[in-house]
Amino acid sequence: MSDQTTPQDPTTQHPQPKQPADDLEPPGLTGEMSQEPDHGEETYVGSGRLEGKRALITGGDSGIGRAVAIAFAREGADVAISYLPEEEEDAQTTRRWIEEAGRKAVLLPGDIRDEAFCQQLVEDAVAGLGGLDILVNNAAYQMSQDEGLRGITTEQLDRVLKTNVYAMFWITKAALDHLGKGGSIINTTSVQAFEPSPQLLDYATTKAAILNFTKGLAQQLAEEGIRVNAVAPGPIWTPLIPATMPEEKVEQFGADTPLGRAGQPAELAPVYVFFASQESSYVTGDRLGVTGGRPL
Template sequence: MTDPLTKYPRPPFPAQPQSFPGKTPKMEPEPDHGEESYKGAGKLTGKAALITGGDSGIGRAVAIAYAREGADVAIAYLPEEQADAEAVGQWIEKAGKRALLLPGDIKDAAFAREIVDRTAREFGRLDVLVNNAAFQEPNRGLDALDDAVFEKHFRTNVFGSFYATKAALAHLPPGGSVIFTSSVNSKHPMPTLMAYSATKGALSNMVLSLAQLLAEKGIRVNGVLPGPIWTPFIPSGMSQDAVKTFGSQVPFDRPGQPAELASAYVMLAAEESSYTSGALITVAGAMPVL
């Protein structure tokens, strides 16, 4: 048994500026995505999954976990993240499953449709869609928040998820699962992340609406609300002062690691959760989210 308070590194962390979306190998300490720790139990045997933003952070951890649970896994990612994506593909293949790498921009509706259709075509099916790709850029004040940056938040985080989910309806069978990565910011918006928080509020709302809308098709829709998680988003999307103390705001007094979220995504995709739809699951180191 491991004490969760001391299982992973705690702040303070060194300053480590990066440009968005950030690179995993440049982080100190490097995040844990379950590369050495996640043990599968066959919960997704025979299934096929598509994960947007699957090259790093939470998406990377989910991809590794899904492969070790028996699923073939496709990951979509920005072209500049090719090296990280190839590393994930290798982990998927080491688990004995097929990996499909899909570079492009989820803001593009045609690309969103293409990755869904190609996943179903290459794997012969699509059972799970994880809408995880996101953009984040902090703001100092409303007058300093550029219109184009505000729009980019919504086109990436909300529109991209909408495009992919709509396209997936042609392939998801009854029992299929759609999972959104929302955030505790959907319930506790941060003034310095106003645009990002607003998109996460929209995603949580979409989960609740879509769960009802797609119930008649037997498709389950759920969301995960991560708290502070140690991903490339942090050094590339926050001030360096915030990076140094990142995670100290929750009772566990440390950030979560991507590997610590994987089990939530596995549970929501698994057959054992057949009555779970419209759930928003918080993974935030004891942070109260109501």
């Protein structure tokens, strides 16, 4: 759980707009951000809720994935992370935090748009961890388009769909041979599944698909004792934001939420821990929003 020794005002406990609109090349590196996100490095305190578990997190090098990796490790899990080769610097930082928690870290670089890599990813994670208990399908790609549908090229659509949806199918399918009773699959959907932004039409479409995949798969796997749930973040401050959105959107990112600011990755990690742990043993096919007050 997070350290909550003193009361905090949720509207002011993290930075508010205006965020710096750094000029980052996609997918963006944390170290290139002038305002780095909070992943819970100094605040997340574990309590053994995932002791002895083995988890694979896609997109685990930075942002939400890094926060989840840190939380899982501090809760007692060994963690494998997948990431693009160009994100190696971020991945090594995540490795350090996992190992400082006394847990094993397995780094698996590659492009999840490739089906063969997705299959190998799971096999390598299982080999490195000695098994698999938790799968977090978190990796995603977006690119804002002010021209709307007219600005979405087939190349962009292909990248968004393969990263966000195809890879989830491929990786999950491969993981089913290793997840046993008590296993947990957690998918990252989005407030965009419920409230699509016009400039993120293709991304929002994939996030709606992830939500339906979660609901349907949960029914398929219930009799096998495997639970499937989703986390629906609102606007969360990660390297992907300045790397894929126009300057004016970055500066005001999160300002339209009731809490008036973007969320930090550290604020999502406890939700993933909940879905991965025994505390959610009677929860499957559901979703939990972390949106700063925006309704789902």
